[in-house]
Structures are given as structure tokens and as C-alpha cells.
Amino acid sequence: MATSQVTAVPGTVGISELEQLAQDIASKTQEFITVLRKNGCPLPSHDADAPRNDALPLEGTTLQSTLMDLTTELQTLVQGPRLHVHNQILAHVNLVNLHAIYSFKLPSVVPTEGSISYAELAAKIQVNEDVVRRIARYAITKHIFREVDGGDGIAHSATSKMLAESPMMMEWIGMVCEEMWPAATQAVPALAKWPRSQEPQHSGFALAHGLETHVFDMLVDQPERAARFANAMVYFNSNADLAPHHICDAFDWESVSKVVDIGGSAGSTAVALATRLPQVSIVIQDQAVLEDQARQSIPVALADRVSFIAHDFFQDQPVSDADVYHFRWIFHDWPDRYCVKLLKTLTPALKSGARVIVSDFVVPESGTTLRYKEGLVRGFDLAMMELFNAREREQRDWQRLFDEADSQFRFEGVKTVPGAELAFISATWQPPNT
Template sequence: MAATLLTLADIISSGVRAIHNVYSGQGMEFPSLNEPYTLDSEALRNEDQVQDACVTIAAAAFQLIATIRQPQTSIFNATCAYYLSATLRVACETNVVEVLRDVGPSGMHVDQIGRKLNLNPLLLGRILRYLATHHIFQEVSPDVFANNRLSSVIDKGKSVDDLLTAPLTKFDMTNGIGALVGHWQDYKGAGFLLEHLTDPETGFSSEPSKTPMLRAFGASGTVWDWFESQGNEYRFKRFGVAMDGVNSMQPPDAILKGFDWKTLPEEGVIVDVGAGIGVSSVALAKALPAMKFVIQDRPKVLEQAVQFWDGKCPEAVQGKRVTFQPHDFFDPQPVKNPSAFILKQIVHDWADEYAERILRRLREAVDNGHQCMLVIIDSLVPYACRQGDSRTLIPGERPPSALQPLLPNYGPVDASPYFTDLSMWVHFNGQERTSGHMERLLEKSGWKLTRIYYGEMSSGHLVQFVATPL
């Protein structure tokens, strides 16, 4: 055990020295935890060499804490972790970050914050102190709080007066990060995972009408029905902005970094299934000037898509290279034998039973012998173990391989694919998938997974699963 502790400590110290050398070589300092977040201050930190070192340091630090801390303390901290989500939700929804932004590093006494926001200062102070203990906000003196690098990330960029006078639209025209935080933290359904799992009617069900979220709110139908019901206007609007926030974290041309789209027939047809407004296809249309595109979604969504393409890629609209086609992906696919189908963040909304139906509809539209590529863009859930020779890797697959004695997937440094997976369950009865799971699902649906392409760091855990007809 002593050797493991020393190894973890060495990983941390050598990584910190490497980062220090990079920054000192540039005449810069690593971003301070007590300074607000800015894109400029994070630029060097996000370069590959520094980012890789940061991930390894954090993985070793998490494992060192888990090793040396009393096990009971770790379990109780994990048990009560929901308070972190709950208190962060309060700070985001009540606009505390924006109030503190206006006063700068000196901070503001909780009594003044309470008067400004019409909140009980005693309760608010307890919330902010809990967050500051987790390095979100800082308590600069007793009962005086200020923003820091972490809390400033959820700044909506609007004046406090605007936020207070128009609460329903507080997230409009923002980067979507605050909306995403509010959306994630409103997952009261997470508190019903046990009840859902142990109830025979729901624990083995694939139905999108039987989810922990709907159980939590006593709602029927699907989550989409619930979102669109009376009284949920704020949640529904926030969800839309939150999804914009997810897209904003991905480079517009992310879809070009992976599968070589130029290997398709020059004047072929790409069908973007469940495309939304077709953001990814716009990037492809600009890169493939002779390719035709079919944007498929619900009629109301396509109304927005037409406007989006008119503004972002008018040459494709004027050249009649893009068609907007109302379509339910559970119905027979109307486009036969295209060059490629795209399914971006669609499959993860559905349990295997429903995902297989979607994929089979696409396979039915392709004649045997026709060369058609299926590109699924979703999160890849890494295994938490070292695979060894337990399975044959898919071409391009990069199994988790952090150096020993770290967890191969770097532990909780970035748990986003795992909590996204659980959130798909809570909301939709859907899921993110491991590479082995995706391979089996595609095979059952008439497709062969032929390659995996990993996105850039800025694309999060989204990968391209490329398949061909069996």
C-alpha cells in the first residue's frame, strides 16, 4: 500500500512540474481558482499537453483521496452528494452568481445578497458556505462571498435587473451552460432509481412512458408530453436552451473530424435522421459542395430548420441540395439507398428494443449490395476495467488505458458519460452504450460496426460509430 501511495504522489508531482514548465516557458501562470473563468485564461490549459497532464493529475488525486480517507467518511460524503447538486441549483436559479459578479473579488455580505434577491440570508449563507467548501464560490471573510473560477462558469451574462424582471427568459441568448446546470439538477427522478429498478412493472420495461422522472412527478405519457404540459413552460424552454449549450460545447465542424465523408459518391445523398435543425449537416454541406442532404424531423422542428439553413447555408437551399422532410423514424424510411444515414444523439434516447426498431427501418431502406454508411454520433461509455484479451477491439477503438495504478478510465475526473447514461435512463428509459453493447445492438439490427472515431477534447465523449449493412 505504501508503494501505491508513493506512486500516486509521484504522478501528481511530476504532472504539476510538467504543467509549471509549460506555463513558465510562456511567461504565464496557471489559472487561479479565485479568479473568474475567461476563455483567454483557459486557452493554454486546454492545449493537449497541458490537458493530458491535468487529467492524469486529477485521476491520481481522486484515487489518493479515496485511498487515504476513512472509508466511512467517503461513503457518507457520497451519500450526501445530492446536497451539492441541490445547493448549486439554488445558486444558479436565484442569480447569486450575477449579483456577486457585479461586486468583484471583494465579495458581498450574505445579508446584502439576501436583500437584493429577497431571500433568507441565514439559509442562503449556509448554502453558499457548503458550496465554498467544495471550491464553488469563496468565502473571503465571515459571511462574505465572492465568485471564483468555478462559480463564474454559470454566469448568464445578463444584468441582475434583467434576470429578475424576466425570469422565464433568463437563459435566452446565453451560452446555455447555466440552463444545462439547471436542467441537470432538476432531475428529481434520480431519487426514484431504486423504486423504478425494484418495481416489476418498470424495472424490466423499455417503455418511454415508464421512467423514474415520470414516477417522481406522478406524470403519465412520455417525458416529452410532460415537458409540453401546462405549468412546465419554464422547464421546457430551459431544456431547449440547455441543448443549445450542449451543442455550443462542440466545434461546428466536429462531424468532419472522424469518418472521411469525401469517400462517399461526390453527388450522393446523406439523410440526417432526427436531425433537429440540421446543424451537423450544414457543416457537411459546406465541405461537400455537390452532395445532397435530406433533413428529417417533426414538422414544427423543420420550420426552424428552414430558417436556420437560409441563414447558415443559403447556397445549399438555393441550389436545391437540401430537402426538409417530415418523418417519424419508427415509420418506414422514405429515402432508399442513400450514401449515408446520420443519427446524431438519437439512439441514446431509446432502450434497445426501440433503438433496434429505428436502426432496422434504416436497414430496410438499403438494398443488399448497396454501399451505405451509417454514422451514429453518441457518447461512448468506457469500461471501468482493463480489458486485456477479453474481447476483440473494433478498428479505431481506444480502450481506457491510464497508467497503473490509476483506474483505466481515469476515475471520476470526467464522469460525464456515466451520469449522461443514467440521465438517459431517468428521463427516457434510454442509455449511452459501451463499444461492446453498441456492436451487439447494431448486429441485431442488420448492421456491422466497422470503426469508431473519437472526437476532439472539446467534443466531450461523443464518438462516431460507423457501420455498414450486414
């Protein structure tokens, strides 16, 4: 089984796994430093005033993942089985700490420059000073904040300053702590209660929040929670590896003149496509409540090529002359039978040769990539289970969805783009005698 990319050291005999990891970590760390310096990037630092590496070059992100994998393997090996499990169990307190940081808005209360005493901080957030110290001191062990003035005050670290300057990331923390964490505690009870269900409301989220419908239906009537969900997605889409423009590099768009972006929200993907593909017109489809936001997000220069239509994607597709129908991060919100239904709603509108593209995670087959990278995607899979009774999918799962929807779909497989976390799954519509 493939795990870390540990390379053999020439001339060594009987080197232990621990020594091998240590040597590889030293080697890859030096490579990482060389890449950063070559590209004019600052070296990593916990100093709040140090410049941040928010956009590493591709070779830098590749080395970053390799180092994360190697160092995680080293930590696991050094801990041994008992301590490894022990530390995983205790990790739940990270969310207790982050929830407090989010709820009391600590990053914005601590001054950007200088420091604040624990007594003053406690008075500002109206929490007992002893509790504030305990929360802050645990955070400091994770390099969130730093202690000053002989232990009487608190100041920013690089991480806490980043949180102070990233309101959308704070919204993501809030969503995880107040929406997903309660759902996680009820994920297994939901599996026991509805063991073979294909309904999105049969989830840990539904049990935790007393919900009898899909999460997104609930959000329509709760604008504050809906805004937090939306802002969390804005944060995700702001990361370079999840930027919507990567789809432009996955396919040949020369013969494409019209695209329908289904579930396109406020239009970030449509704008990215239209900006890079001047011959393409794009129709955004989503709930009517998003129409004003979508229209405001479309630059004036693109207004003649980007439009919005209110549409429920479980109803038959109204646009019948498009070359491409695109779903970005839609399918992983739904159980399989609903994904098949999504595809079936397209078939009456599809012309011969029309392509369906799904931008989503593709789970690697077990052991075929770095254990660290595989763990991230499989973690998202469990998160989709707890939220929606849904899942992330392997390539064979994607092919099965298209096969079940209609035999006239020709599955084209999965394409990846260097630097993109999402993969691009596609199929073309090929009716008989065409």
C-alpha cells in the first residue's frame, strides 16, 4: 500500500523506517526552502509581522503536501499506537477552543499591533478572566496567539492575525463549530436509525438540528445561517487550488459556444469561464432568491454573455441548445439516487454531443496517493455523510451514476489539472444513430 513518498538512500543497509523518514524530511525540507527562495517567497514563520505565503507556486504546494505526509507519518510512528489513538481522541477539544475564538471574536478584539492584558480582554468579552486565560493558553499551544508581558497579556501570532484579517475564514470556523460539529455527534446514530436510507434528511445534521428536510431548504427560511454557509463557501473558493477557472484547462473549449452552470449560485464560475473564454455565453441557474446577487456579481463587460435563470435543478432542464451543462460541488451534497435524478432531468434537453461536466472531489483508490492527501478527501466524505447523508465518490462511482441515469451517456472519465483540488468528471450524450 502506498503511503509516504519515502525514497531509498543509496548505500544504506538495514536503515530503519524512522531513520528513513528523518532523512527524507530533511531532504524535502531543503527542497521546499530552495523553491520558496527561488520564487521570492518568504520562509514560514509564526511571527505576526512576517509576510504570509498565501499563494505558493505549484512545485511548492507539491512539496508542502509531501512534507505534511512525511511529518505526519513520523509523528504517528514516534507516538506509537496507544498515544496515536489517545491524541486523536483529545483532538475534539480543538473545536471547543475554536468555537470560543469564533464566538467571542478574539482575533478582532486582540489589537493588530501591541497586546492586551487578560484582565482587559476578559472585560471586553464579558467572560471570567480565568476562563479567558485557559482558552487563550490552549490556543497558544497551537500557535494561535502568543503570550506577552510575563504571562499577563496576549498578542497576535501569524495564525491569529490571519484570522483577524480573514472574516470569511472565521465564518467557516463558525459553520463547522455550530452546524457541522453537532451533526458529527449524531452521524452514527443516524446511520443506526436509517441504515439503508437514500434520503438527505436522514443525516446526523437532521438529528442534531431537528430537521425534516434538506439543509438547503432549511436555510431559505434562516437568512443568518444561510449567509454563514455562503460566506464559508466564499472562503473555500478563494483558495487558489479551488478557484473555478481551473475547469478552463481541463477541456478543449474551442467548439463550445454555450454553457449552463447548474446550481451556479452567485456566478463565480460563470464569470471565471466568460472571462477566459470570450466566445462562450453562460446561463447561471439557481434559486430565485440568488438572482439579484448573481446579477450584481456579473461585470458590465460580461453582461451580454452571462445571464441568470431561476431553476430548480430537480425539474426538467429548460435550456436545450447548450454544448456543456456544468455542476460544481453539487453532487456531493446529495445521495446517489438524487444524483441520478439530477442527470435524468437533463436528458430531454440534451443535443447529440452535449457534454455534462461535474467539478467535484474524486476519492482516490485506497493507497494510490499520499496518505495525507487521501485522508483529506476521505474526511470530506464523512463530512458529507454527517451533513446530507451524501458522499464523495471514486471514479467508478461516478461512472455508475451516469450508467444508471441513461445508457446514452458515454462516460469520459476523470480529468485533473495541476494545482486544482477538484477533479472534472465528464460524459457526452450520444443517442443511437448519431
